[in-house]
Amino acid sequence: MTSANTLDQPFYRETTLARESLAASARESVRDRLRWVRQFREQVAARYPEIIAAIQADLPRLPQELLASDLLPTADACRFLEQSAEKLLKPSRMPDRHRPIWLMGERDTIHRRPHGIVAVIGTWNYPWFLNAVQIVQAIVAGNAVLWKPSELAGTSARLLHEMLVAAGVPANRFQMVPAIRENGAKILDADIDFLVFTGSVGVGRQIATRLAQRLIPSILELSGCDSLFVLDDANVEMAAQATWFGTTINKGQTCIAVRRALVAESVIDRYLESLRSLAADHAPWPLAMASQREQAQRLIDDAVAQGARLLEPVRTAGDRSMSPAVLVDVRPEMAICREATFAPIVAVLRGQDDADLLKQQSQCAYALGASIFTADATRAEAIAQQLPVGMVVVNDALVSAAHPATPFGGRRESGWGTTQGAEGLLAMTVPQAVSHKPGTFRPHYQIGEGESVPALERMLVGMLRSSHGSRLSVRMAGMWQIIRGMMQLGKSMPKAKSDSAAHSGQ
Structure with missing residues (x-):
């Protein structure tokens, strides 16, 4: 727990109510909390047209994309908790074989205790899936949640809050503060015990610095500059389709989007021909903010100035729309291979062999995810072992990140901690060892x-x-x-x- 709440701290009323709600939470069983998880999951299925409309009111996206990337993964994550949370959070008795002789007779049990008040600073690009999973896991683990949604996703945030409370989550245990940018900074000084942030590495670094002064732990889900390997034995056409999908999903506004395609020299001509057929004559897409297109254009201009070329011309419209950009003849030292971006842009690099491709991949400080296309599973495993990333997908891209039972999180510039699966649930708790010693x-x-x-x-x-x-x-x-x-x-x-x-x- 943090120091006592004071009147001059931000969100004093909200954190006071949240702190009071923790006493009731401690009296509940995990099974009690899972009842409202099921209610919420079933409401996601029943009210999906309303949810889609709310998300579209914030940012235009196709229903099929929202169903695949937000609603289905949210419901599946809830069902995973219904199936697994009780066992995962159950006190664990230490086997006698692990007890040293100098502690003979002692009984030791590991309990999973909640942090207390978990602050969630939410994101906008997948406003239901990314926010709901973090919130639901925190509350199932016994915490109270103070949520600051993104200012770009206010409509869907209000609906998410309303549906969780309607499903049975006590209102004081899940509170939403106004979705304005200033509240993201204020919540760092509130009476919180843990924080989850999804966003850029620049903001994440500032948050880590602020929280370190108060010794408050956190999970930081930060940016990525993910790579896709196309080895010489790959299904080249499928690899090109995966590259296009991984670059353009949600208009490129995805932290685990494919940003770098590392292609074996022997298959690169076939790969580029397949990619060209997908990129030709593509219409511009509107991005959430003009700054996203500005950064993408800067990276394109920088790469072209250093010898790269566009596979197809980039079309623009207004101040924030652009067609997907594919850059070829890119080198790993270029900014496009070292910066995180939130636009439909991918850089294609060529390599002589696996070792050369790995060497080029390693020159980027981001370490969120990667994909490997090859017909040889053993070869894929060998490459995966050398990638310091949180997730590797073989012969596909992105979708496996939404598996409800697997952890999701990055390393290095991509942050720390996990927010999904068993590891994500346990991250919302702290272990407490309780030891009983008999006799005198x-x-x-x-x-x-x-x-x-x-x-x-x-x-x-x-x-x-x-x-x-x-x-x-x-x-x-x-x-x-x-x-x-x-x-x-x-x-x-x-x-x-x-x-x-x-x-x-x-």
Whole structure:
């Protein structure tokens, strides 16, 4: 828990109510919380036209895309929790075989306790899936949530909040603050215990700095500049289609979009021909913000100035619309291979062999995801082992990131922590070990008294030898030392009263 809430802290009323709601949450079972998860999941299926309309009111997207990228993954994530959360959050008794001899008789249990108040600073590009999974996991784990939605997704945020509360989530346990940019900064100074942020690396770095001053832990789901490998034995046509899909899904406004295609020299001509047929005469798409197109144009101009070329001309309209851009003859030191962008743009690099492709891939500081196209599963595994990313997909792109049971998260410039699957649920908790010691025999109390206790030393040496001796004879001798030491200590130690004896003597 953080320090006591004070009137001058932001969102004092909301965090006070949230803190009060935690007492009721502690009395609930996980099964109690899962009842409203099911209610919410079923309402997602029943009210999908209303949800689609709300998301489209914020940002125009096709219904088929919203069903695939937001609604289905949200419902599946809820069902995963219904199937798994109770077992995952159940107290775990430590097996006797793991208990060292010097803790003989002790019973140890690991409990998963909630952080307390979890702040969620939400995103806009997948406004239901990315926000709902984080919120639902936090509350199922026993936390209260303070949510600051994106200012670009206010309509869908209001509906998400309304549906979760209607499903049974107590209103004080899930509170939404106004979706304005200033509240993202304010929430960092509120009485919170944990924070989840999805957004750019620049903002993520500022958040990490602020939270570090208060020692508040966090999950940061940050930007990506993901790579797609096309090896010399790949299905080249499918790899080109996957590149196009991974570059253009949600108009390129995806953190795990394909930004770099690393293609074997022997198949690059076929690959580019397939990609050209997809990119030809494409109409411009509107992006969420003009700054996205401005950055994309800067990266294109920089790459072309250094010798890259566009596979097809880029068409623009207004101040924020552009057609997808494919750049070829790109080198890994160019800015387009080192910056995260939120536009439909991909750079194609060529390499002589797997080692060359891996070397070019490693020159980018982002480490979110990657795809590998090859007919050889063993070869794919060998490459995946060398990629410091949170997710690798073989012979596909992106969609596996929404698997409800797998973790999702990045490394290096792409952030830390996970927000999906078992690992994502457990990240919303802290482990607490509870150890029960029977009886009154406590020889270790004499260790720090400043005087030598030969019997205690003999017993400890016996424990070391009996547990870790290299030969049976050494281990047996150690057991004898333990017995002798315990007998001698039992005679010399003052007798501690048991609880029942102490009370009867009062």
